[in-house]
Amino acid sequence: MKVVVTGGAGFIGSHVVDTLLARGHFPIVIDDFSSGSRKNLPSEVPVFAVDIRDREKLSSIFAETRPEGLVHLAAQMSVSRSMREPAFDAEVNVMGLLNVFDIAAHYEIQRIVFASSGGALYGDVNDPVAEEAPKRPISAYGISKWVGEQYLEFYARERGIKGVALRFSNVYGPRQNPHGEAGVIAIFCQRMLSGETTTIHGDGRDIRDYVYGPDVALANVLALEKPLENSFTAINISTGTGTDVNEISAQILRLTKQYLKTRGRTTSIPGSQHGPARHGDLRSNQISPLYAEKILGWRPQVPLSEGLSTTIRWFDAGISARPLV
Numbered sequence: 001m002k003v004v005v006t007g008g009a010g011f012i013g014s015h016v017v018d019t020l021l022a023r024g025h026f027p028i029v030i031d032d033f034s035s036g037s038r039k040n041l042p043s044e045v046p047v048f049a050v051d052i053r054d055r056e057k058l059s060s061i062f063a064e065t066r067p068e069g070l071v072h073l074a075a076q077m078s079v080s081r082s083m084r085e086p087a088f089d090a091e092v093n094v095m096g097l098l099n100v101f102d103i104a105a106h107y108e109i110q111r112i113v114f115a116s117s118g119g120a121l122y123g124d125v126n127d128p129v130a131e132e133a134p135k136r137p138i139s140a141y142g143i144s145k146w147v148g149e150q151y152l153e154f155y156a157r158e159r160g161i162k163g164v165a166l167r168f169s170n171v172y173g174p175r176q177n178p179h180g181e182a183g184v185i186a187i188f189c190q191r192m193l194s195g196e197t198t199t200i201h202g203d204g205r206d207i208r209d210y211v212y213g214p215d216v217a218l219a220n221v222l223a224l225e226k227p228l229e230n231s232f233t234a235i236n237i238s239t240g241t242g243t244d245v246n247e248i249s250a251q252i253l254r255l256t257k258q259y260l261k262t263r264g265r266t267t268s269i270p271g272s273q274h275g276p277a278r279h280g281d282l283r284s285n286q287i288s289p290l291y292a293e294k295i296l297g298w299r300p301q302v303p304l305s306e307g308l309s310t311t312i313r314w315f316d317a318g319i320s321a322r323p324l325v
């Protein structure tokens with residue numbers, strides 16, 4: 001299947017591209033490179049450097065390439081920016097999304113997979129929640145993801161498309177940007193490998209459900225491939241297991257030390273310090289993946305310790321490759 005991947009040069013998008021190729025599909029990437037990188041992509045993949053807000057250019061790409069499937073991942077990703085600039089968030093995550101869905105519908109796309117967010121929709125929840133749980137988006141980012149789902153449901157119903165909203169929990173793995181506000185694993189891996197200090201906001205007992213990027217990528221591709229009964233389906237993509245930040249920090253510290261030792265390198269790594277809690281951080285967010293198994297035959301494959309080890313190795317390759325000053 002020929003598949004447009006918006007945001008395909010980003011962290012999750014580039015893993016989706018890899019998985020599409022591995023399963024015999026033909027990915028086409030649309031990305032404005034605001035946070036993504038060409039280095040994340042194999043050279044044979046067609047790439048269009050276009051902002052999803054540019055309707056005319058988007059339209060000409062669809063006219064030229066005539067894709068059958070769409071994975072829509074391009075987004076304004078920062079929760080704090082969405083709080084400061086809700087209109088900018090909506091420009092990309094609502095108006096940009098509408099451009100993409102509208103043009104895809106015009107060119108008779110058969111299936112759309114949309115990256116939604118379990119964390120932003122369900123808010124503070126102590127037990128792994130199923131898809132029917134109440135939606136309580138608090139941030140502008142959460143509101144735009146929720147609106148995006150409603151628009152997908154609308155296009156699916158009205159234009160005979162199959163629409164799938166995947167509600168990811170906290171995704172981590174190689175290629176995640178360690179310079180953002182989120183992605184504690186990327187930030188800690190990079191800093192600990194460099195022997196830098198790491199800070200845990202608050203008491204470190206905030207719980208999240210960490211799911212590995214390549215596992216999430218497979219869920220996206222299965223959502224394109226599997227026969228689906230309903231025109232619109234929302235599916236959680238998560239592990240169902242919560243881990244607190246203290247535990248994440250301790251595991252990354254232990255695995256980084258172990259990794260450096262096997263390579264004959266000694267770096268003293270300070271343990272994480274605790275700083276003030278961040279306003280608005282959720283106490284607990286846990287998400288059930290049971291429906292994903294039923295509908296997509298998907299379940300997470302990579303255990304946390306294995307995913308962390310691979311992520312540490314990947315960040316080390318990046319750090320070692322940079323010139324030393």
Ligand SMILES: NC(=O)c1ccc[n+]([C@@H]2O[C@H](COP(=O)([O-])OP(=O)(O)OC[C@H]3O[C@@H](n4cnc5c(N)ncnc54)[C@H](O)[C@@H]3O)[C@@H](O)[C@H]2O)c1
Pocket residue numbers: 006007008009010011012013030031032033034035036037050051052053072073074075076077092096115116117118167168169170171172177
């Ligand atoms: N990482 C997570 O834990 C997580 C959790 C839930 C949902 N999501 C969603 O998954 C998607 C991908 O996230 P990611 O973690 O890979 O982030 P990312 O920043 O690595 O990827 C986003 C990609 O979109 C591109 N992009 C941004 N604005 C664009 C625009 N206006 N036009 C064209 N391209 C644009 C960026 O350059 C980047 O390549 C996003 O929609 C995000 O909201 C991510």
